[in-house]
Amino acid sequence: MIYLWFIALLCISSSSAQQFYDPKNCSTEPDTYPGSRYTCKTPQHPCETYLVFRSNQHFQNISEISKLFHMNPDTLLQENNHLNSSSQFLEAGREVLIPVSCSCSGGFYQVIFRYVVPENTTFSEIACGVYEGLLKSFTLERANLNTTIAGAELNVPLRCSCPDDSASIGKKVNYLVTYPIIQGDSDSDIRAKFGISEEDFLEANDLHQFSTLFPQTTVLIPVRDDSIKITDIPESSPAPISGFLPTIPVAKTHRVKSPTSLYIAACVIGFSLLIMAILVSILYIKVLRKWKSESVQPFTPSTSVVMSPTRGSSTTSCLSPDLLAGIKYCLVNYSIEELKMATKDFSEETKKSDSVYKGLITNLEVMIKRMRFEDTRRVIDLHSKINHINIVNLLGVCYDESDLSWSYLVFEWPKNGCLRDCLSDGSNVLCWKQRTQIAFDIATVLHYLHCCAFPSYAHLNVSSRNIFVTEDFRGKLADIAAPESLRSGAVSEKVDIFAFGIVLLELISARENTEGKLAKDSIGFLGGGGGGSEGGCFEGLRNFMDPNLKDYHLAEALCLAVLAKACVADDPLHRPTMDDIMKVLAKMASPQ
Template identity: 55%
Template sequence: MIYLWLLFWACFNLSYAQQNYDYSECSADESFPGSRYTCNSFKNSCQTFIVYRANTQFQTLSDITALFQINSNEVLHLNKLTSSTEILKSGREVLIPINCSCSGQFFQANFIYTVPGNTSYSYIACGVFEGLLKPHLLSTENQTQENGPKIGSKLHVPLKCACPDNISVSEGVKYLLTYPFVEKDELSLLCEKFGISLEDLCAANLVVPKPTVYPTTTFLIPLKSDPNITFDITDSSAPPTPGFLPTITIQKTNKVKLKILYIVVSVVGFTLLLVALLACGLYVKALRKWKGGRIQSFNTRSSTQVSFSTPRSSPRSVQTGHSTTNSCLSPDLLAGIKYSLSGYSLEDLKKATKNFGEDTKIGYQTYKGMIDNVEVMIKQMRFEDTRQAIDVNSKINHINIVSLHGVCYGDSDFSWSYVVFEFPKNGCLRDCLSNSLTLLNWHKRTQIAFDIATGLHYLHHCIFPTYAHMSVSSRNIFITSTWRAKLSSIETNHAVGSSKGSDILAGLKACIAPEYLFNGSASEKVDIFAYGVVLLELLSGREDIDGKFLKECIGFLGGGGSEGGCFEQLRSFMDPSLKEDYPLAEALCLAVLAKACVEDDPSHRPSMGDIMKVVGRMV
């Protein structure tokens, strides 16, 4: 998994060492891209700088330089100071020169810290060293210190840093300064403080312009000359000091008049409260009476007719001459159903689908048709599965998942039923990719990838119980007239952890995760595997029939080939209909992401939240 993240440096193909910005808090217990800066250049070491801020523990330049084991006289001029013992204002920034070297896969500046008293790795990393490294890294580097740091022990402290590569030197970037954010820091102020452009700053940290940044995280500052901080830059959005606030003279109010006013306001308020309580009681009583009448009326009619009204069309009735047990919808099926669903007759559906003709068939037991001038998708399913389908879809309300319109049971054959969904105008994603006349450009494809991820994230995290879709494929993703993607609805109950049904994922061999074939339990990671397959289809335009072809095509991302060869193979993998009208760096990002999603080991696949962070930067 690590080598996949190392490939992300090429995602934007810029002219200096590129590193991810780590959004996680300093105290986070795990490593994220950007938690450390990778050695992705030919330089093994360099001289660079970090920014440290004066605080109550380190108030003078002498105190701060002692922490970093350097001579304070050597940095007086650099920090525009005349004395190393001058008490600095809390938060005053100090430039510290460091030697940054490549150790294994990461750059780091090595220091020794002597533990003065009872403390923790979190306090040392996030407090003493102000977020210039993460606690879990400090703990890992000092594994001999059992049960935390001991008083008097010497800790190895690898601070975050980075060196420009050979290309960045030719472009004029001389240093990559490590800057820890504090509250109210903004990129515009940072640019003004160091005299750099916003574009260069964002590109060096792989963020979009105007990103959200967080305290105790770090940024790399690309400098083309020796660092020179403009210390008098202030936040113009900060409120004015109290001395400049306007003052208003308030005259003293007569105490007697004030007391009378309090009494009047109290009486009026109490009266209004009583009136409000009385109105609420009358409303609740009337509502209960009305509901009782509705229920009684409904129970009287349920033996012969069940009707659903919908704002999309006029009320429909599904009638039957059979007994209550043979009605199209039994009363116990109504639990959990949205009352906006329509009840369709079988004649309605036959008319809409030309008697379920082959030319209206769009998938396994799935047809398209027109009802009341609205295009719909009609799915045939077993009678016993219908309740589950309605129960699940009645809980779902999301723009990236097709909505349920209604239901119908056969007039005489009660082993089958029909569930009616919306049908987005442009049909399924597979047809859009296969049709050479469809103008599915790069922007539309990245938006579709983001829409699919958003819909799956909703199912995995935003409803209760959480669900795995378990049928994600380019044939089960539909495209609207505005080229937005919608997942086909969940037809049966795939609550996370439940076992598979007999026909689940039928016909979707390419999208079946390996672990599903062994244990068969519903899992978010199964959806993520399928998402990776769809992502590869979006990139290449080709359909993976056996589940191996596309994975083999991206074998060049394993890191064995040269950089130039990697890009050439990526170009040959991309959909020819794009005509190379796409950002090569973004294409590489999505290819690397797709490869991570289709890892055989589910623990190596990213989460849906991680996927949204990557794809969200491209839309």
């Protein structure tokens, strides 16, 4: 293997590529793979170039980002002239150009920044999280050998590159922009953002027609113009799943080796498309027949949501973004008159929150949520992609003909209402088994969103008021309306873990969390309170338990309390994953 890499490195000088693309992710162990750092083959003068950084929950505006890169906010505003002020809020994932002076040191291009570690963490979290994969974790570790990481001021050598005059595109390129890849990126979108050709992109990164891009890696963007601008590209549909790791295929180039291979490829593709068309047609006909036999109107597949409201009685209307989702997911199209009748004209009596009403439609209790029209498509598309028994079902939609800026989504209303109300009802106390089952049900939903859905999501609004209890006392999670796609790492899912810990504490004590005080002040007995003895721990737990709860198992209650404490840890990195939580709760929950 070493010999093969030696041969490959010898061939670098004869290659026309700018740099090698490294498919290994940010946190991989050290290796000799070409491209793990961008090499400078001959001593060169520093060059002015750019890095791309994405805003996130820790860096939400230019002012915060400029502090990370030790720059004047006005400098960043000048380079990102589409932004108005340094305090302007940037939605998560907004791309910002960072101007840097890239130089060659030790055979590698780099630009060094200083980073003061605010708390105990890891090199991987800093490299892959804070700096979003703009350097490898082992590169950061090597640059700071024998350094105690907590509270240290680290040298951070970020990856950059200068155009190589010996390369075929070198004299035509003004900048090589370092761009970090995240899940969902495609080479076509990246090229469109910077207005570069496919040929230049592939050559700058030594990619070919069969290459694949992976999350938590970087590519170089060769820019010919004197100025750089990132064009906003509408968010595309997620890439299909390939095995267990989502990958982003690089589009094929227009360069082909021979007409024969082109004809063969065309025949194979044509035959595959023919087979797919036949299968889809057969499936479609079967579905139509089934719907007709059930006196349900067939649907017309469409890539857009039906926008015109119907009048009169409810009709079946499929609002999915594609055929397969449409077959799986059909919604009732309600009229505004039906919803007014169900909610007594949206009276205060039926109002459950600012935008949620409880209603009765054909003897079925429903939850009616009012929202902006432009958000409706996104929510419907999301519900068409997720499928879990412990998620509150979306039943239908209504467009207000008198005010098209607003619409209504209709969800099921589980029989026993929200968990918060159940815990507050002293006359109908949830037993211990019901509480542990509800905890397990919600854990399975979050595990599904974090680990099984594609793309994966964080709910970001888990609470006892968004958890509903069915007639047979199973838990269902609601408000699956605006989750965040986990496209930039595992930071956001820790918000769900914290919120789930709060729910566990409420299940144990029935007390409602108030501004985090329940989490911080009520479980001191687990940290040595009550005299620090085992007896004091159990006594503190008994005092914390819901006084109306008589059938609980003390050992299980202590286990849940310890799990909840881990979930609400101050450091997100110290919180367990949903996989860990599932393993604990599975032993307590009753069989399905």
